Amino acid sequence: MKTLYQKSCLKLSDFTSKEIFYLIKLSKFLKTNKKNKKEKKYIKGKNIALIFEKPSTRTRCAFEVAAYDQGAHTTYIGPNDTHIGYKESIEDSAKVLGTMYDGIQYRGYSDSILTDLKNYSKIPVWNGLTDKFHPTQILADLLTIKETFPEKLLKTIHCAYVGDAQNNIANSLIEAANIINFKLNIISPTSYWPQKQYLSNKYPVYNKNIFYTSNVQEGVKNVDCIYTDVWVSLGENKDIWKKRIKELYPYQVNEKMIDLTNNPNIKILHCLPALHNKKSVIGFKIHNKFNIYNGLEITDNIFNSCINLSFQQSENRLHTIKALLVSCLSKEKILY
Numbered sequence: 001m002k003t004l005y006q007k008s009c010l011k012l013s014d015f016t017s018k019e020i021f022y023l024i025k026l027s028k029f030l031k032t033n034k035k036n037k038k039e040k041k042y043i044k045g046k047n048i049a050l051i052f053e054k055p056s057t058r059t060r061c062a063f064e065v066a067a068y069d070q071g072a073h074t075t076y077i078g079p080n081d082t083h084i085g086y087k088e089s090i091e092d093s094a095k096v097l098g099t100m101y102d103g104i105q106y107r108g109y110s111d112s113i114l115t116d117l118k119n120y121s122k123i124p125v126w127n128g129l130t131d132k133f134h135p136t137q138i139l140a141d142l143l144t145i146k147e148t149f150p151e152k153l154l155k156t157i158h159c160a161y162v163g164d165a166q167n168n169i170a171n172s173l174i175e176a177a178n179i180i181n182f183k184l185n186i187i188s189p190t191s192y193w194p195q196k197q198y199l200s201n202k203y204p205v206y207n208k209n210i211f212y213t214s215n216v217q218e219g220v221k222n223v224d225c226i227y228t229d230v231w232v233s234l235g236e237n238k239d240i241w242k243k244r245i246k247e248l249y250p251y252q253v254n255e256k257m258i259d260l261t262n263n264p265n266i267k268i269l270h271c272l273p274a275l276h277n278k279k280s281v282i283g284f285k286i287h288n289k290f291n292i293y294n295g296l297e298i299t300d301n302i303f304n305s306c307i308n309l310s311f312q313q314s315e316n317r318l319h320t321i322k323a324l325l326v327s328c329l330s331k332e333k334i335l336y
């Protein structure tokens, strides 16, 4: 395998399965070293630009802490802070950033901006979430699954995804299933199934290891884990909540769904943030407006139970993003 030095990650399928397994191995190594206080700094003095057009807690903090742990520096560029794309084209801004930085993280709406940043900056660019994909999240999820089922090879995992199967998490999870070849059941109303033309020709949406159903009972039976995500993603119009709740409520992760898995060791994945209670401004508004008392995409009791892996996924954002930064920015051959 060639090293990942100077590689970008606009989507998960920019990597081969070998490269993904390598990133998971490197993440574990860096995680252990950090816990044992034996972390070596591989990217000392590197500079990383963090462009955020949409809000973030986990992704921003993971990039910042990973960079600092590894001796690199970051600049946070928020939606109203710079000329990028407003008074100056993405092309010109990318050329400027390319003269000052060693890598760029971009979170925003469009994948074409990512491509322009990469092409014109000539430095590695990493997708920290777009409308279409969220590859760094899925890297953390794969590490979490590997840690949770140490006796299983990733390709033998059987995962279900319930809810909005047209969003960035679903698209990146479908890419992961195709690259690694694990079984994935997509469970949602047919109108929420991914569009055929949406993903790459190399990894088509409709593939033999991906099973589509609108029937929850059929979809969750005997799976190892169930993944869910919010029903309205960042950047979507809030007027869509009524329709989404009506159509996706039957796909809520709740006790009934857990029973239907018939698996006493079932685990739940969620990228977070989750709308499982009223303790956030949006959670409060939506629960009250639509007379919901126990969570949107996941109930509060399942969220607070020990089968929920979402906080482990969150921690693993740090270690997997660190592995990405180290492997793309350091010439050193670590664990190859």
Ligand code: CP
Pocket: 055, 056, 057, 058, 059, 060, 129, 137, 271, 272, 273
């Ligand atoms: N999961 C995730 O990307 O979280 P943030 O939106 O907080 O970055």
Ligand code: NVA
Pocket: 129, 134, 167, 168, 169, 229, 230, 232, 233, 234, 271, 272, 273
């Ligand atoms: N689908 C969600 C993921 C958040 C991490 C969104 O785009 O808002």
